[in-house]
Amino acid sequence: MGAVGRGSAMMVALVLCFMVVEMADAATYTVGGAAGWTFNTVGWPRGKRFRAGDTLVFNYNPGAHNVVAVNKAGYDSCKTARGAKVYRSGKDQIRLVRGQNYFICNFVGHCESGMKIAINAA
Incomplete structure:
Protein backbone atom coordinates (compact mmCIF):
# COMPACT_ATOMS: atom_id res chain seq x y z
CA MET A 1 0.00 0.00 0.00
CA GLY A 2 2.91 2.36 0.78
CA ALA A 3 4.38 1.85 -2.70
CA VAL A 4 1.12 2.94 -4.29
CA GLY A 5 1.16 6.09 -2.18
CA ARG A 6 4.74 6.89 -3.23
CA GLY A 7 3.87 6.27 -6.89
CA SER A 8 0.87 8.57 -6.65
CA ALA A 9 2.97 11.26 -4.99
CA MET A 10 5.58 10.95 -7.74
CA MET A 11 2.86 11.26 -10.40
CA VAL A 12 1.48 14.40 -8.74
CA ALA A 13 4.99 15.88 -8.51
CA LEU A 14 5.59 15.10 -12.19
CA VAL A 15 2.31 16.73 -13.24
CA LEU A 16 3.11 19.81 -11.14
CA CYS A 17 6.56 19.99 -12.71
CA PHE A 18 5.04 20.00 -16.21
CA MET A 19 2.55 22.69 -15.17
CA VAL A 20 5.36 24.91 -13.86
CA VAL A 21 7.35 24.47 -17.08
CA GLU A 22 4.27 25.30 -19.17
CA MET A 23 3.51 28.37 -17.07
CA ALA A 24 7.13 29.50 -17.29
CA ASP A 25 6.81 29.44 -21.08
CA ALA A 26 3.70 31.65 -20.96
CA ALA A 27 4.16 35.22 -22.16
CA THR A 28 2.52 38.44 -21.02
CA TYR A 29 1.37 40.97 -23.61
CA THR A 30 0.20 44.53 -22.99
CA VAL A 31 -2.67 45.03 -25.42
CA GLY A 32 -2.07 48.08 -27.60
CA GLY A 33 1.52 48.47 -26.36
CA ALA A 34 2.33 51.77 -24.64
CA ALA A 35 -0.96 53.31 -25.84
CA GLY A 36 -2.93 50.61 -24.03
CA TRP A 37 -6.44 49.37 -24.82
CA THR A 38 -7.86 52.12 -26.99
CA PHE A 39 -9.35 52.85 -30.41
CA ASN A 40 -7.90 51.16 -33.51
CA THR A 41 -6.32 48.25 -31.62
CA VAL A 42 -7.99 45.76 -33.97
CA GLY A 43 -4.66 45.24 -35.79
CA TRP A 44 -2.50 44.98 -32.65
CA PRO A 45 -2.34 41.14 -32.61
CA ARG A 46 -0.89 40.97 -36.17
CA GLY A 47 2.54 39.37 -36.29
CA LYS A 48 2.39 38.03 -32.74
CA ARG A 49 2.29 34.33 -31.85
CA PHE A 50 0.00 33.60 -28.93
CA ARG A 51 -0.26 30.41 -26.91
CA ALA A 52 -2.85 29.12 -24.50
CA GLY A 53 -1.83 30.32 -21.05
CA ASP A 54 -0.38 33.62 -22.26
CA THR A 55 -1.71 36.63 -20.39
CA LEU A 56 -3.14 39.76 -21.96
CA VAL A 57 -2.93 42.94 -19.90
CA PHE A 58 -5.55 45.55 -20.77
CA ASN A 59 -4.60 49.01 -19.48
CA TYR A 60 -7.25 51.72 -19.88
CA ASN A 101 -10.32 34.53 -28.03
CA TYR A 102 -12.38 37.64 -28.77
CA PHE A 103 -12.50 40.90 -26.82
CA ILE A 104 -14.37 44.15 -27.38
CA CYS A 105 -15.10 47.39 -25.58
CA ASN A 106 -18.88 47.65 -25.37
CA PHE A 107 -19.10 51.38 -24.69
CA VAL A 108 -21.30 52.87 -27.43
CA GLY A 109 -19.38 53.12 -30.71
CA HIS A 110 -16.03 51.93 -29.34
CA CYS A 111 -16.02 48.43 -30.84
CA GLU A 112 -17.16 49.87 -34.16
CA SER A 113 -14.17 52.25 -33.97
CA GLY A 114 -11.73 49.32 -33.85
CA MET A 115 -11.61 48.74 -30.11
CA LYS A 116 -11.69 44.98 -30.47
CA ILE A 117 -9.19 42.17 -30.92
CA ALA A 118 -9.36 38.56 -32.09
CA ILE A 119 -6.57 36.25 -31.00
CA ASN A 120 -5.94 32.65 -31.94
CA ALA A 121 -3.92 30.93 -29.22
CA ALA A 122 -2.16 27.69 -30.15
Whole structure:
Protein backbone atom coordinates (compact mmCIF):
# COMPACT_ATOMS: atom_id res chain seq x y z
CA MET A 1 0.00 0.00 0.00
CA GLY A 2 2.91 2.36 0.78
CA ALA A 3 4.38 1.85 -2.70
CA VAL A 4 1.12 2.94 -4.29
CA GLY A 5 1.16 6.09 -2.18
CA ARG A 6 4.74 6.89 -3.23
CA GLY A 7 3.87 6.27 -6.89
CA SER A 8 0.87 8.57 -6.65
CA ALA A 9 2.97 11.26 -4.99
CA MET A 10 5.58 10.95 -7.74
CA MET A 11 2.86 11.26 -10.40
CA VAL A 12 1.48 14.40 -8.74
CA ALA A 13 4.99 15.88 -8.51
CA LEU A 14 5.59 15.10 -12.19
CA VAL A 15 2.31 16.73 -13.24
CA LEU A 16 3.11 19.81 -11.14
CA CYS A 17 6.56 19.99 -12.71
CA PHE A 18 5.04 20.00 -16.21
CA MET A 19 2.55 22.69 -15.17
CA VAL A 20 5.36 24.91 -13.86
CA VAL A 21 7.35 24.47 -17.08
CA GLU A 22 4.27 25.30 -19.17
CA MET A 23 3.51 28.37 -17.07
CA ALA A 24 7.13 29.50 -17.29
CA ASP A 25 6.81 29.44 -21.08
CA ALA A 26 3.70 31.65 -20.96
CA ALA A 27 4.16 35.22 -22.16
CA THR A 28 2.52 38.44 -21.02
CA TYR A 29 1.37 40.97 -23.61
CA THR A 30 0.20 44.53 -22.99
CA VAL A 31 -2.67 45.03 -25.42
CA GLY A 32 -2.07 48.08 -27.60
CA GLY A 33 1.52 48.47 -26.36
CA ALA A 34 2.33 51.77 -24.64
CA ALA A 35 -0.96 53.31 -25.84
CA GLY A 36 -2.93 50.61 -24.03
CA TRP A 37 -6.44 49.37 -24.82
CA THR A 38 -7.86 52.12 -26.99
CA PHE A 39 -9.35 52.85 -30.41
CA ASN A 40 -7.90 51.16 -33.51
CA THR A 41 -6.32 48.25 -31.62
CA VAL A 42 -7.99 45.76 -33.97
CA GLY A 43 -4.66 45.24 -35.79
CA TRP A 44 -2.50 44.98 -32.65
CA PRO A 45 -2.34 41.14 -32.61
CA ARG A 46 -0.89 40.97 -36.17
CA GLY A 47 2.54 39.37 -36.29
CA LYS A 48 2.39 38.03 -32.74
CA ARG A 49 2.29 34.33 -31.85
CA PHE A 50 0.00 33.60 -28.93
CA ARG A 51 -0.26 30.41 -26.91
CA ALA A 52 -2.85 29.12 -24.50
CA GLY A 53 -1.83 30.32 -21.05
CA ASP A 54 -0.38 33.62 -22.26
CA THR A 55 -1.71 36.63 -20.39
CA LEU A 56 -3.14 39.76 -21.96
CA VAL A 57 -2.93 42.94 -19.90
CA PHE A 58 -5.55 45.55 -20.77
CA ASN A 59 -4.60 49.01 -19.48
CA TYR A 60 -7.25 51.72 -19.88
CA ASN A 61 -9.27 54.39 -18.08
CA PRO A 62 -12.17 52.45 -16.49
CA GLY A 63 -14.45 55.49 -16.76
CA ALA A 64 -13.98 55.53 -20.54
CA HIS A 65 -13.64 51.86 -21.56
CA ASN A 66 -14.07 48.23 -20.51
CA VAL A 67 -13.13 44.80 -21.84
CA VAL A 68 -15.73 42.18 -22.70
CA ALA A 69 -14.91 38.58 -23.59
CA VAL A 70 -17.25 37.66 -26.44
CA ASN A 71 -17.74 34.92 -29.02
CA LYS A 72 -17.22 35.38 -32.77
CA ALA A 73 -20.78 36.61 -33.31
CA GLY A 74 -20.31 39.23 -30.58
CA TYR A 75 -16.97 40.25 -32.08
CA ASP A 76 -18.38 40.56 -35.60
CA SER A 77 -21.53 42.42 -34.53
CA CYS A 78 -19.99 44.41 -31.64
CA LYS A 79 -22.78 43.11 -29.43
CA THR A 80 -22.45 41.76 -25.89
CA ALA A 81 -24.37 38.56 -25.23
CA ARG A 82 -26.20 38.13 -21.95
CA GLY A 83 -23.84 36.56 -19.42
CA ALA A 84 -20.64 37.72 -21.18
CA LYS A 85 -17.71 38.39 -18.84
CA VAL A 86 -17.18 42.16 -18.49
CA TYR A 87 -13.92 43.51 -17.04
CA ARG A 88 -13.87 47.03 -15.59
CA SER A 89 -10.71 47.45 -13.50
CA GLY A 90 -8.59 49.37 -16.02
CA LYS A 91 -5.76 46.90 -15.37
CA ASP A 92 -7.33 43.61 -16.40
CA GLN A 93 -5.21 40.48 -16.81
CA ILE A 94 -6.84 37.77 -18.89
CA ARG A 95 -5.33 34.37 -19.60
CA LEU A 96 -5.84 33.10 -23.15
CA VAL A 97 -7.48 29.76 -23.78
CA ARG A 98 -6.57 27.47 -26.68
CA GLY A 99 -8.33 28.52 -29.88
CA GLN A 100 -10.08 31.77 -30.65
CA ASN A 101 -10.32 34.53 -28.03
CA TYR A 102 -12.38 37.64 -28.77
CA PHE A 103 -12.50 40.90 -26.82
CA ILE A 104 -14.37 44.15 -27.38
CA CYS A 105 -15.10 47.39 -25.58
CA ASN A 106 -18.88 47.65 -25.37
CA PHE A 107 -19.10 51.38 -24.69
CA VAL A 108 -21.30 52.87 -27.43
CA GLY A 109 -19.38 53.12 -30.71
CA HIS A 110 -16.03 51.93 -29.34
CA CYS A 111 -16.02 48.43 -30.84
CA GLU A 112 -17.16 49.87 -34.16
CA SER A 113 -14.17 52.25 -33.97
CA GLY A 114 -11.73 49.32 -33.85
CA MET A 115 -11.61 48.74 -30.11
CA LYS A 116 -11.69 44.98 -30.47
CA ILE A 117 -9.19 42.17 -30.92
CA ALA A 118 -9.36 38.56 -32.09
CA ILE A 119 -6.57 36.25 -31.00
CA ASN A 120 -5.94 32.65 -31.94
CA ALA A 121 -3.92 30.93 -29.22
CA ALA A 122 -2.16 27.69 -30.15
